Amino acid sequence: MFRSIRYKIITIYFLLVFIAISIVGFFIINEFEKLHINMSSDTLNNIINNLVKPQVSEKDFVNYKNIQNKIGNIPLLASEYEILIIDTKNDFRIIASTNSNSNFINKNALIVLDKDIMLRSSQSGVVAERDIKSIKVNGHKIKNIAVPYKNTKGDIIGIIYGRAYLENIYKVLDNSKVIFLKAMIIALIVTILLGFLIAKSITNPINDVTVKALKMAKGDFDQKVxxxxxxxxxxxxxxxxxxxxxxxxxxxEISSEKSKLDAIINQMADGLIAVDNEGFIMHVNPTFIKMLNLKEEDIKQLTYDEILGKYNENLTLKNIKNKNKSQGNEVIKLENGDILKANFVYLKNENNQVKGLVLVLQDITEHEKLDNMRKEFVANVSHELKTPITTVKSYTETLLDGAMEDKEICKSFLNVINRESERMARLVSDLLQLSRLDYKKTSFNFSKFNLDKLIKDVVNKLEISFKEKNHTLNLGLNDENIIINGDKYKIEQVLQNILTNAIKYTPENGIISIDVKKQKEYVIISISDNGIGIPKEAIPRIFERFYRVDKARSRDMGGTGLGLSIAKHIIEEHKGDISVESELGKGTTFKIKLPVNLIVL
Known part of the structure; x- marks a missing residue:
């Protein structure tokens, strides 16, 4: 209870008032007591000096009866004051009293009265005064005064001894104390009530602030006092x-910035992970989890080293710290063949103290593939050109060395040179066409044409090739006479390329089929054969430049390895799609999907 500031305020307020009233009360009662005792002393002195002393004469200490009669008639409050006459020459005998019934008459004053003040008064001739606590008078004090009486010669022959009973004064003081105590109790009760109200006026707003501050701590910032x-x-x-x-x-503002930052980090194409100095994960984005094929439980249970250490030891915190570099990069190769580049940098605070590490994973698989394709492309182009150039050069040198004299040999050599030249010409032409397609520099002449008629024209052009290998052609054209809006000659090039490949890679007496079907707003052209087929692992790369399933055999058949890549570009420019299905040893099917009502802007 006393842990509350309200009760502390009430207690302090109560103690302050209690202490103040107590001090004031003690001071007042004490001064009141002194005042009344001093008044009793003054009264007693007045009685002695103004009433008793004038009635006493030197002769009275010889004839005791006269003095008793004199002072016995002085009007006094017998219950409060008493005057005694003491003969110092006669063994301090009490010879008279204002109280005729006094028990002190004829008794030795040194025994029944205060010996000290009598001796001091009788010896030094001064007025002596003393308050003595009486056992008989309810323990209250009795004011005692001893006044010396001198004869005409100046000798002390007696003492006028006065006694003032202070019982009534102490009764008044006791009553005053009771009254003061009651007043103090009432004042303290009022103090407690006022203290409660004052404390409440202070603590209620503080409690209100505390309650609302607690709600703020829980995230509710719509609080107002x-x-x-x-x-x-x-x-x-x-x-x-x-x-x-x-x-x-x-x-x-922080939440907005955090949301932006989270959105940026979570939508990053790169994986990101942030860890502290101990390797415990502070933040990770979904891309990182996806790249390393992790689960949410793994992030909660594993440390940084346990996740990345198994891929590359150089990426562990210990090895990174040993390198003493604030940033760097490493390469990670995953089991599925993906290649990741890991870039790391230290997290530092405003005092430049390292507080952790941030690592970013970039998927460079496609970049590496493109780089490999570029290298392979250069190698393939070099190889494709090297073979015919070498052939032309060797045959030309042979002719120059004297073979021209033999007409048959010369004619044969020139035919070889001509074929190799045509081969180089086709290769260069395909490369130029592919380059123009890549850089969108090829002009397409779109016009409406009949697809069935175009297919028939292509078949007629290749009729001799079909007959040479005794191929059976199944032509399944559509009776709707489908009209295509596109570049007729480019589409013809695609069809001729695919049919030429089908003829090349289908053994004699094989079957080649062409089917045309309309599906909603598209037309599907299927070209199938029962030739040698394509291995499953080679199908995803069949449209790459210079890619050949059997390089030696394909080169012998005169292909450049660019035909299917060019075909794919042409079909995509027509907003269509080309795909392949094949099974090794059973045949291949190419499917060309073209929009029927293509709108060209």
């Missing part, structure tokens, strides 16, 4: 509202 005063508590509420507004604005 009601301002009910213009004091420090009100200022605290105003600052809280200002802080809430600024904090909400700042967090909204």
């Amino acid at each position: 009601d301002i009910k005063s213009d004091d420090e508590i009100g200022k605290l509420g105003e600052m809280f509202n200002y802080l809430t507004a600024k904090l909400k604005c700042t967090l909204d």
